[in-house]
Amino acid sequence: MLVAIDGPAGAGKSTVARAVAGALGFTYLDTGAMYRAVALAGDRDPAGLDIAFDGDRVLLDGEDVSEAIRTPEVAQEASRRAADPAVREVLVAKQRALIAGGDYVAEGRDIATVVAPDAEVKVFLTADPAERARRRGVPVDDVNERDARDQGHGRTTLEPAPGATPVDTTGLTIDEVVAKVVDLARAVRS
Ligand code: DC
Secondary structure, eight states, X not given: OEEEEEOOTTSSHHHXXXXXXXXXXXXXXXXXXXXXXXXXXTTSOGGGOOEEEETTEEEEXXXXXXXXXXXXXXXXXXXXXXXXXXXXXHHHHHHHHHHTTSXXXXXXXXXXXXXXXXXXXXXXEEOOHHHHHHXXXXXXXXXXXXXXXTOOTTOOXXXXXXXXXXXXXXXXXXXXXXXXXXXXXXXXXX
8 A cells, every 4th residue: 555645845754654664564665755865865866776775774785874965965865866868767666666565654745646646545734835944954045945946847846746735834832733634644544
């Protein structure tokens, strides 16, 4: 079974997806981390990269890059590389192969549209730009700019994919959001 969580930067996708995976006993897949790993690898051909997960750790060619991929510079470069159709093709194929191997909560921008349109549960997480900017500790202009840059290529950064349930997290606690998504998944499973 797959729970797909899409949405813009700062909507809380990672935190929520990790907690939902824990609650359901599913594996968490952070697809943004894969784009970040490609960015960290510089100009190397993404098809030749070994991007893997070991629990919460992200491995690039066997090296733990979990912290290295979280810098603002890598985020910026990831956003740029994610606009390359060749990069997307490689990563979408990798993501499909991973998801096929078990029960997953996958988080990104194109899970319910491109990677797995037949996901059993589709959630679109969002929040006011002002709140997303506050959560990230960046000016609201940065959030709006990133939203604009993370559009296209089938990504659903500004509105839900067909059949996705929108969850506006503005003013909600993490626990409240997690409970909502877990309820949606349990309703499908029973
Ligand atoms: O979610 P994140 O900030 O870790 O994502 C890093 C970049 O990768 C972001 O600019 C958008 C891009 N991305 C994407 O295009 N498609 C995805 N499924 C996940 C991330």
